[in-house]
Amino acid sequence: MALTAVRLLDDEALERSSVVANNAMNRERGLDGVNSYARDLGLHPLDRLRPRLAEHGAAAWLDLCCGQGRALVEAAGQAPDGLEIVGVDLVGHFDQRAYALNGGLTLVTASIAQWQPDRAFDLITCVHGLHYVGDKLGVLARALTWLSPGGTFAAHLDLASIRLADGAPAARLVRRLLREAGVAYDARRRIVTRTGPTVLDLPLEYAGADDQAGPNYTGQPAVDSYYRPLRTGTRPDPVPVPRxxxxxxxxxxxxxxxxxxxxxxxxxxxxxxxxxxxxxxxxxxxxxxxxxxxxxxxxxxxxxxxxxxxxxxxxxxxxxxxxxxxxxxxxxxxxxxxxxxxxx
Ligand SMILES: C[S@@+](CC[C@H](N)C(=O)[O-])C[C@H]1O[C@@H](n2cnc3c(N)ncnc32)[C@H](O)[C@@H]1O
CATH class of the missing domain: 3.40.1170 (MutS, DNA mismatch repair protein, domain I)
Structure with missing residues (x-):
């Protein structure tokens, strides 16, 4: 597929697209159970946060593309004092129970393409959110810098939706670049994970998004992200690794x-x-x-x-x-x- 065949959208157009702002997507996952964060991520957010809370008396969880924020409301209701939860979503239709909570949970209406936190987080999740984002790798790179030391990052990322500017699939390339950068990718669950903050400097420049890519592995229409190869000439010599x-x-x-x-x-x-x-x-x-x-x-x-x-x-x-x-x-x-x- 040649790039000329695809109409690439910028963030503003993408966020107005019916693929991104649509009611059919599952925005209601709870914390645990059948339709839940614990099940889809393969980790229970509170299990990750409890040791931090026990050790420091405080912990923070950021959920990007939080949907209605059901999982966050449920966590805030169960969590011990000291847990700070922040959810960010483009659409501000949040679970009404959030408004009855007494602190501990902040829900923000914003695009994660621009939003910036003012603190670090012990857990950062993005459950089936990057499927609708244009610069998936850019968001990933920014979010990885928001982790506290030893903090956990887990986000669904469908590498099949990442393409080079000429339309060529970039899944295996990106998987390799992530691995070299110390960012793990579970190809079966399609989840990218990382422990501790890092600077992810990939030789790829965001070119735009295609909202007409069709359904991804979830069965829902999703967004393909296009990148231009970038040669900076400043990459350091690789550190020799054991064979x-x-x-x-x-x-x-x-x-x-x-x-x-x-x-x-x-x-x-x-x-x-x-x-x-x-x-x-x-x-x-x-x-x-x-x-x-x-x-x-x-x-x-x-x-x-x-x-x-x-x-x-x-x-x-x-x-x-x-x-x-x-x-x-x-x-x-x-x-x-x-x-x-x-x-x-
Ligand atoms: C499939 S839903 C998942 C919601 C939630 N994580 C859950 O599992 O219930 C994807 C969410 O991503 C949000 N989203 C899409 N693009 C976004 C963006 N650029 N910034 C923030 N949220 C975005 C949508 O509004 C939607 O709520």
């Missing part, structure tokens, strides 16, 4: 990285897939092997890891297929499965 190693044998797979190891037996492995990633502005050009396990986690091994070629060959041999030619792999080939559980 990874990967071994595939009768037991399963073992990945080592310094003192960190990832181990999975054959009955725990789900699939292994190979891809080539090229992004010239960030000097990225290598092969990656994504190894998925049955309980939903994955690990990625780059082609500079010791044993990479042998591991790919061993996966393919055990799957009964020829190993792909690593020298001719093209980024456009996407994910090439080299092994898959027989029942998948």
């Amino acid at each position: 990874r190693s990967v071994v595939v044998d009768d037991q399963g797979v073992r990945v080592g990285h310094g003192t960190w190891t990832f181990e999975a037996d054959w009955d725990e492995l789900s699939s292994a897939a190979l891809s080539r990633i090229v992004f010239t502005p960030a000097d990225v050009d290598h092969l990656e092997l994504d190894i998925d396990v049955t309980w939903g986690e994955f690990t990625t091994v780059s082609s500079d890891a010791d044993g990479f070629t042998e591991a790919v060959a061993e996966f393919a041999r055990r799957w009964g297929r020829p190993a792909p030619d690593l020298t001719t792999l093209d980024p456009a080939d996407g994910h090439i499965v080299v092994w898959q559980r027989p029942d998948e």
Whole structure:
């Protein structure tokens, strides 16, 4: 898809779009239960905040794109004294119970594209909010600077909705850039997480948003975000990291990285897939092997890891297929499965 085929919107036009200001979206998640923050984030906000409260007597939670603020109202009703909660949403239709609370909860009507807090937070969440934001990576970068030391960040982010200015998908590139910047991405839950504040300086410049991208994985129409590759020439030399190693044998797979190891037996492995990633502005050009396990986690091994070629060959041999030619792999080939559980 060429950029000329897509009409990119600025923030003002986007925030007036029926895709963003629409009543059909789920703005009513509670704190826990079926339709809830605890369930969709895979973490209970109060469980994250209680140790802070116990230690410091105070803690703060910021929820971006808070919708009606139901989860926040429920948390404020249950939380011990000392918990400060702030919710921000473009639409000021908040849960009426918020107005009966006696302090502790502030609900702000503003766009998170511009809003700026005046304090740090121990927990920052954004539950299915970035799907409707133009500069998703810019909001992410700003919000990561608002964390207190040791604070938790968790936000839904659909990497499939991030594209380069020529329309090319940028999911794998962004996933890699985030990982290199110390920001974790859970591809199954589509959640970006981080502990402690950081400056996220990605070589990408926001170009605009497409509100006609159609439904995303939630089934609701969402917004695609476009970025131009940016070469500043000021990126510092990378700090040498311990080399990874990967071994595939009768037991399963073992990945080592310094003192960190990832181990999975054959009955725990789900699939292994190979891809080539090229992004010239960030000097990225290598092969990656994504190894998925049955309980939903994955690990990625780059082609500079010791044993990479042998591991790919061993996966393919055990799957009964020829190993792909690593020298001719093209980024456009996407994910090439080299092994898959027989029942998948
Ligand atoms: C799917 S709802 C989720 C609401 C809430 N987090 C929940 O789970 O119940 C997405 C929310 O993002 C808000 N939103 C969209 N763009 C925004 C922006 N630029 N700034 C602040 N809120 C925004 C919408 O108004 C909507 O309430």
